[in-house]
Structure formats: structure tokens, C-alpha cells
Amino acid sequence: MQTQPVLRSVERTADSDIIARTLAGDMRALEALMRLHNRTLYRTARAILRDDAEAQDVVQEAYLQAYRALGSFRGESKLSTWLVRITANVALMRRRREVRAALAIPIDRAADAAALGIPEATVRTRYFRARDLLRASMAGDIDMTLDDAFAFAGLRCDRIVGGVLAVLRRNDPS
Secondary structure, three states: OOHHHHHHHHHHHHHHHHHHHHHOOOHHHHHHHHHHHHHHHHHHHHHHHOOHHHHHHHHHHHHHHHHHHHHHOOOOOOHHHHHHHHHHHHHHHHHHHHHHHHHOOOOOHHHHHHHHOOOHHHHHHHHHHHHHHHHHHHHHHHHHHOOOOOOOOHHHHHHHHHHHHHHHHHHOOO
16 A cells, blocks of 8 residues: 555656756756657557657657746656647647648538538537547557557657757757
8 A cells, every 4th residue: 555655756756856857958868758758658649640650740749848848847747647648739739730621621511411411510520429439449459459559669769869859959059
């Protein structure tokens, strides 16, 4: 019973240490933070976007956003939880842009209303509900194979870390 609070205390101490070092300008601490969380964040982005390259871009953008907001991290949750939330938000925003672009394709609305006999908004609602139900039914199978799926090899990890550090160096050459 004592293990859980002690473990949380150790995690929070490690989180606060790496945050303090990163805020002090220690890029090695930032690199260690990224290497520690790359796999989880990549899997989060990949699960939302279903595209390797897009997921890598999202992880880099999430790290940049997190770096800029690191001083405002309150420590109410683990650092990893905060980073996953940022990554998920960036990925979801990117996916929403793609959906909006796809919905902007002109269609013959009169023909669609006549074919189904229901309002367009109802069709969209049913489509998204069906997609969510399918995703939920597949989640159990996917969760069991996540350890083997989307392997996060050294090169991919290095590419993300290098990309983030390059952007930060361009913005702050000191």
C-alpha cells in the first residue's frame, strides 16, 4: 500500500528535476526528456492520424509547444500525462483540418438528400457514431498488439529529437 504514494513522489521528483534543468537551458535534459517520452507520444499521434510521417511531425510540434509552455506546467499530473495531452491535441487539430478540407469538396446536396431521405447533418452524425463504435470494438484487439506495433527504432527517435533541437537552435542561437 505504501508503494503507490512513494512511486508518485519519485516520479514527481524526477519530473521536477528534468523540468528545472530544461528551464535552466540544459539541452541535454530536454534531449533526455524527449528520448524518454518519444515512443509514447509517437504512438499517441500515430493512433490518431494513422500516418507515420504525420505522427512524427505532430510529436515534434508537441515538443515545441511543451517546451514553450514548460514554465507553466503545474505538476498536478505526471509530466508524461501532460505531454500525451499536448500531443493528442496537436494530432486532433491536424486531423480536424484534414476532415474540414475533405468536407469542403463540393457535392450535389440535392442528390444526397434525395438518396437517403434524411438531413445531411443526420448522415454526418451517423457516420461519426459508426466510426466511433468501430474504433471502440477494435480497441481491445489493438491494445494487445501495441507493444509490437509501430516500433520506435533509434533512427526515428533520433530524427524527432534532432528536428526539435534544430528548431530551438534556429530560434535561440545562443
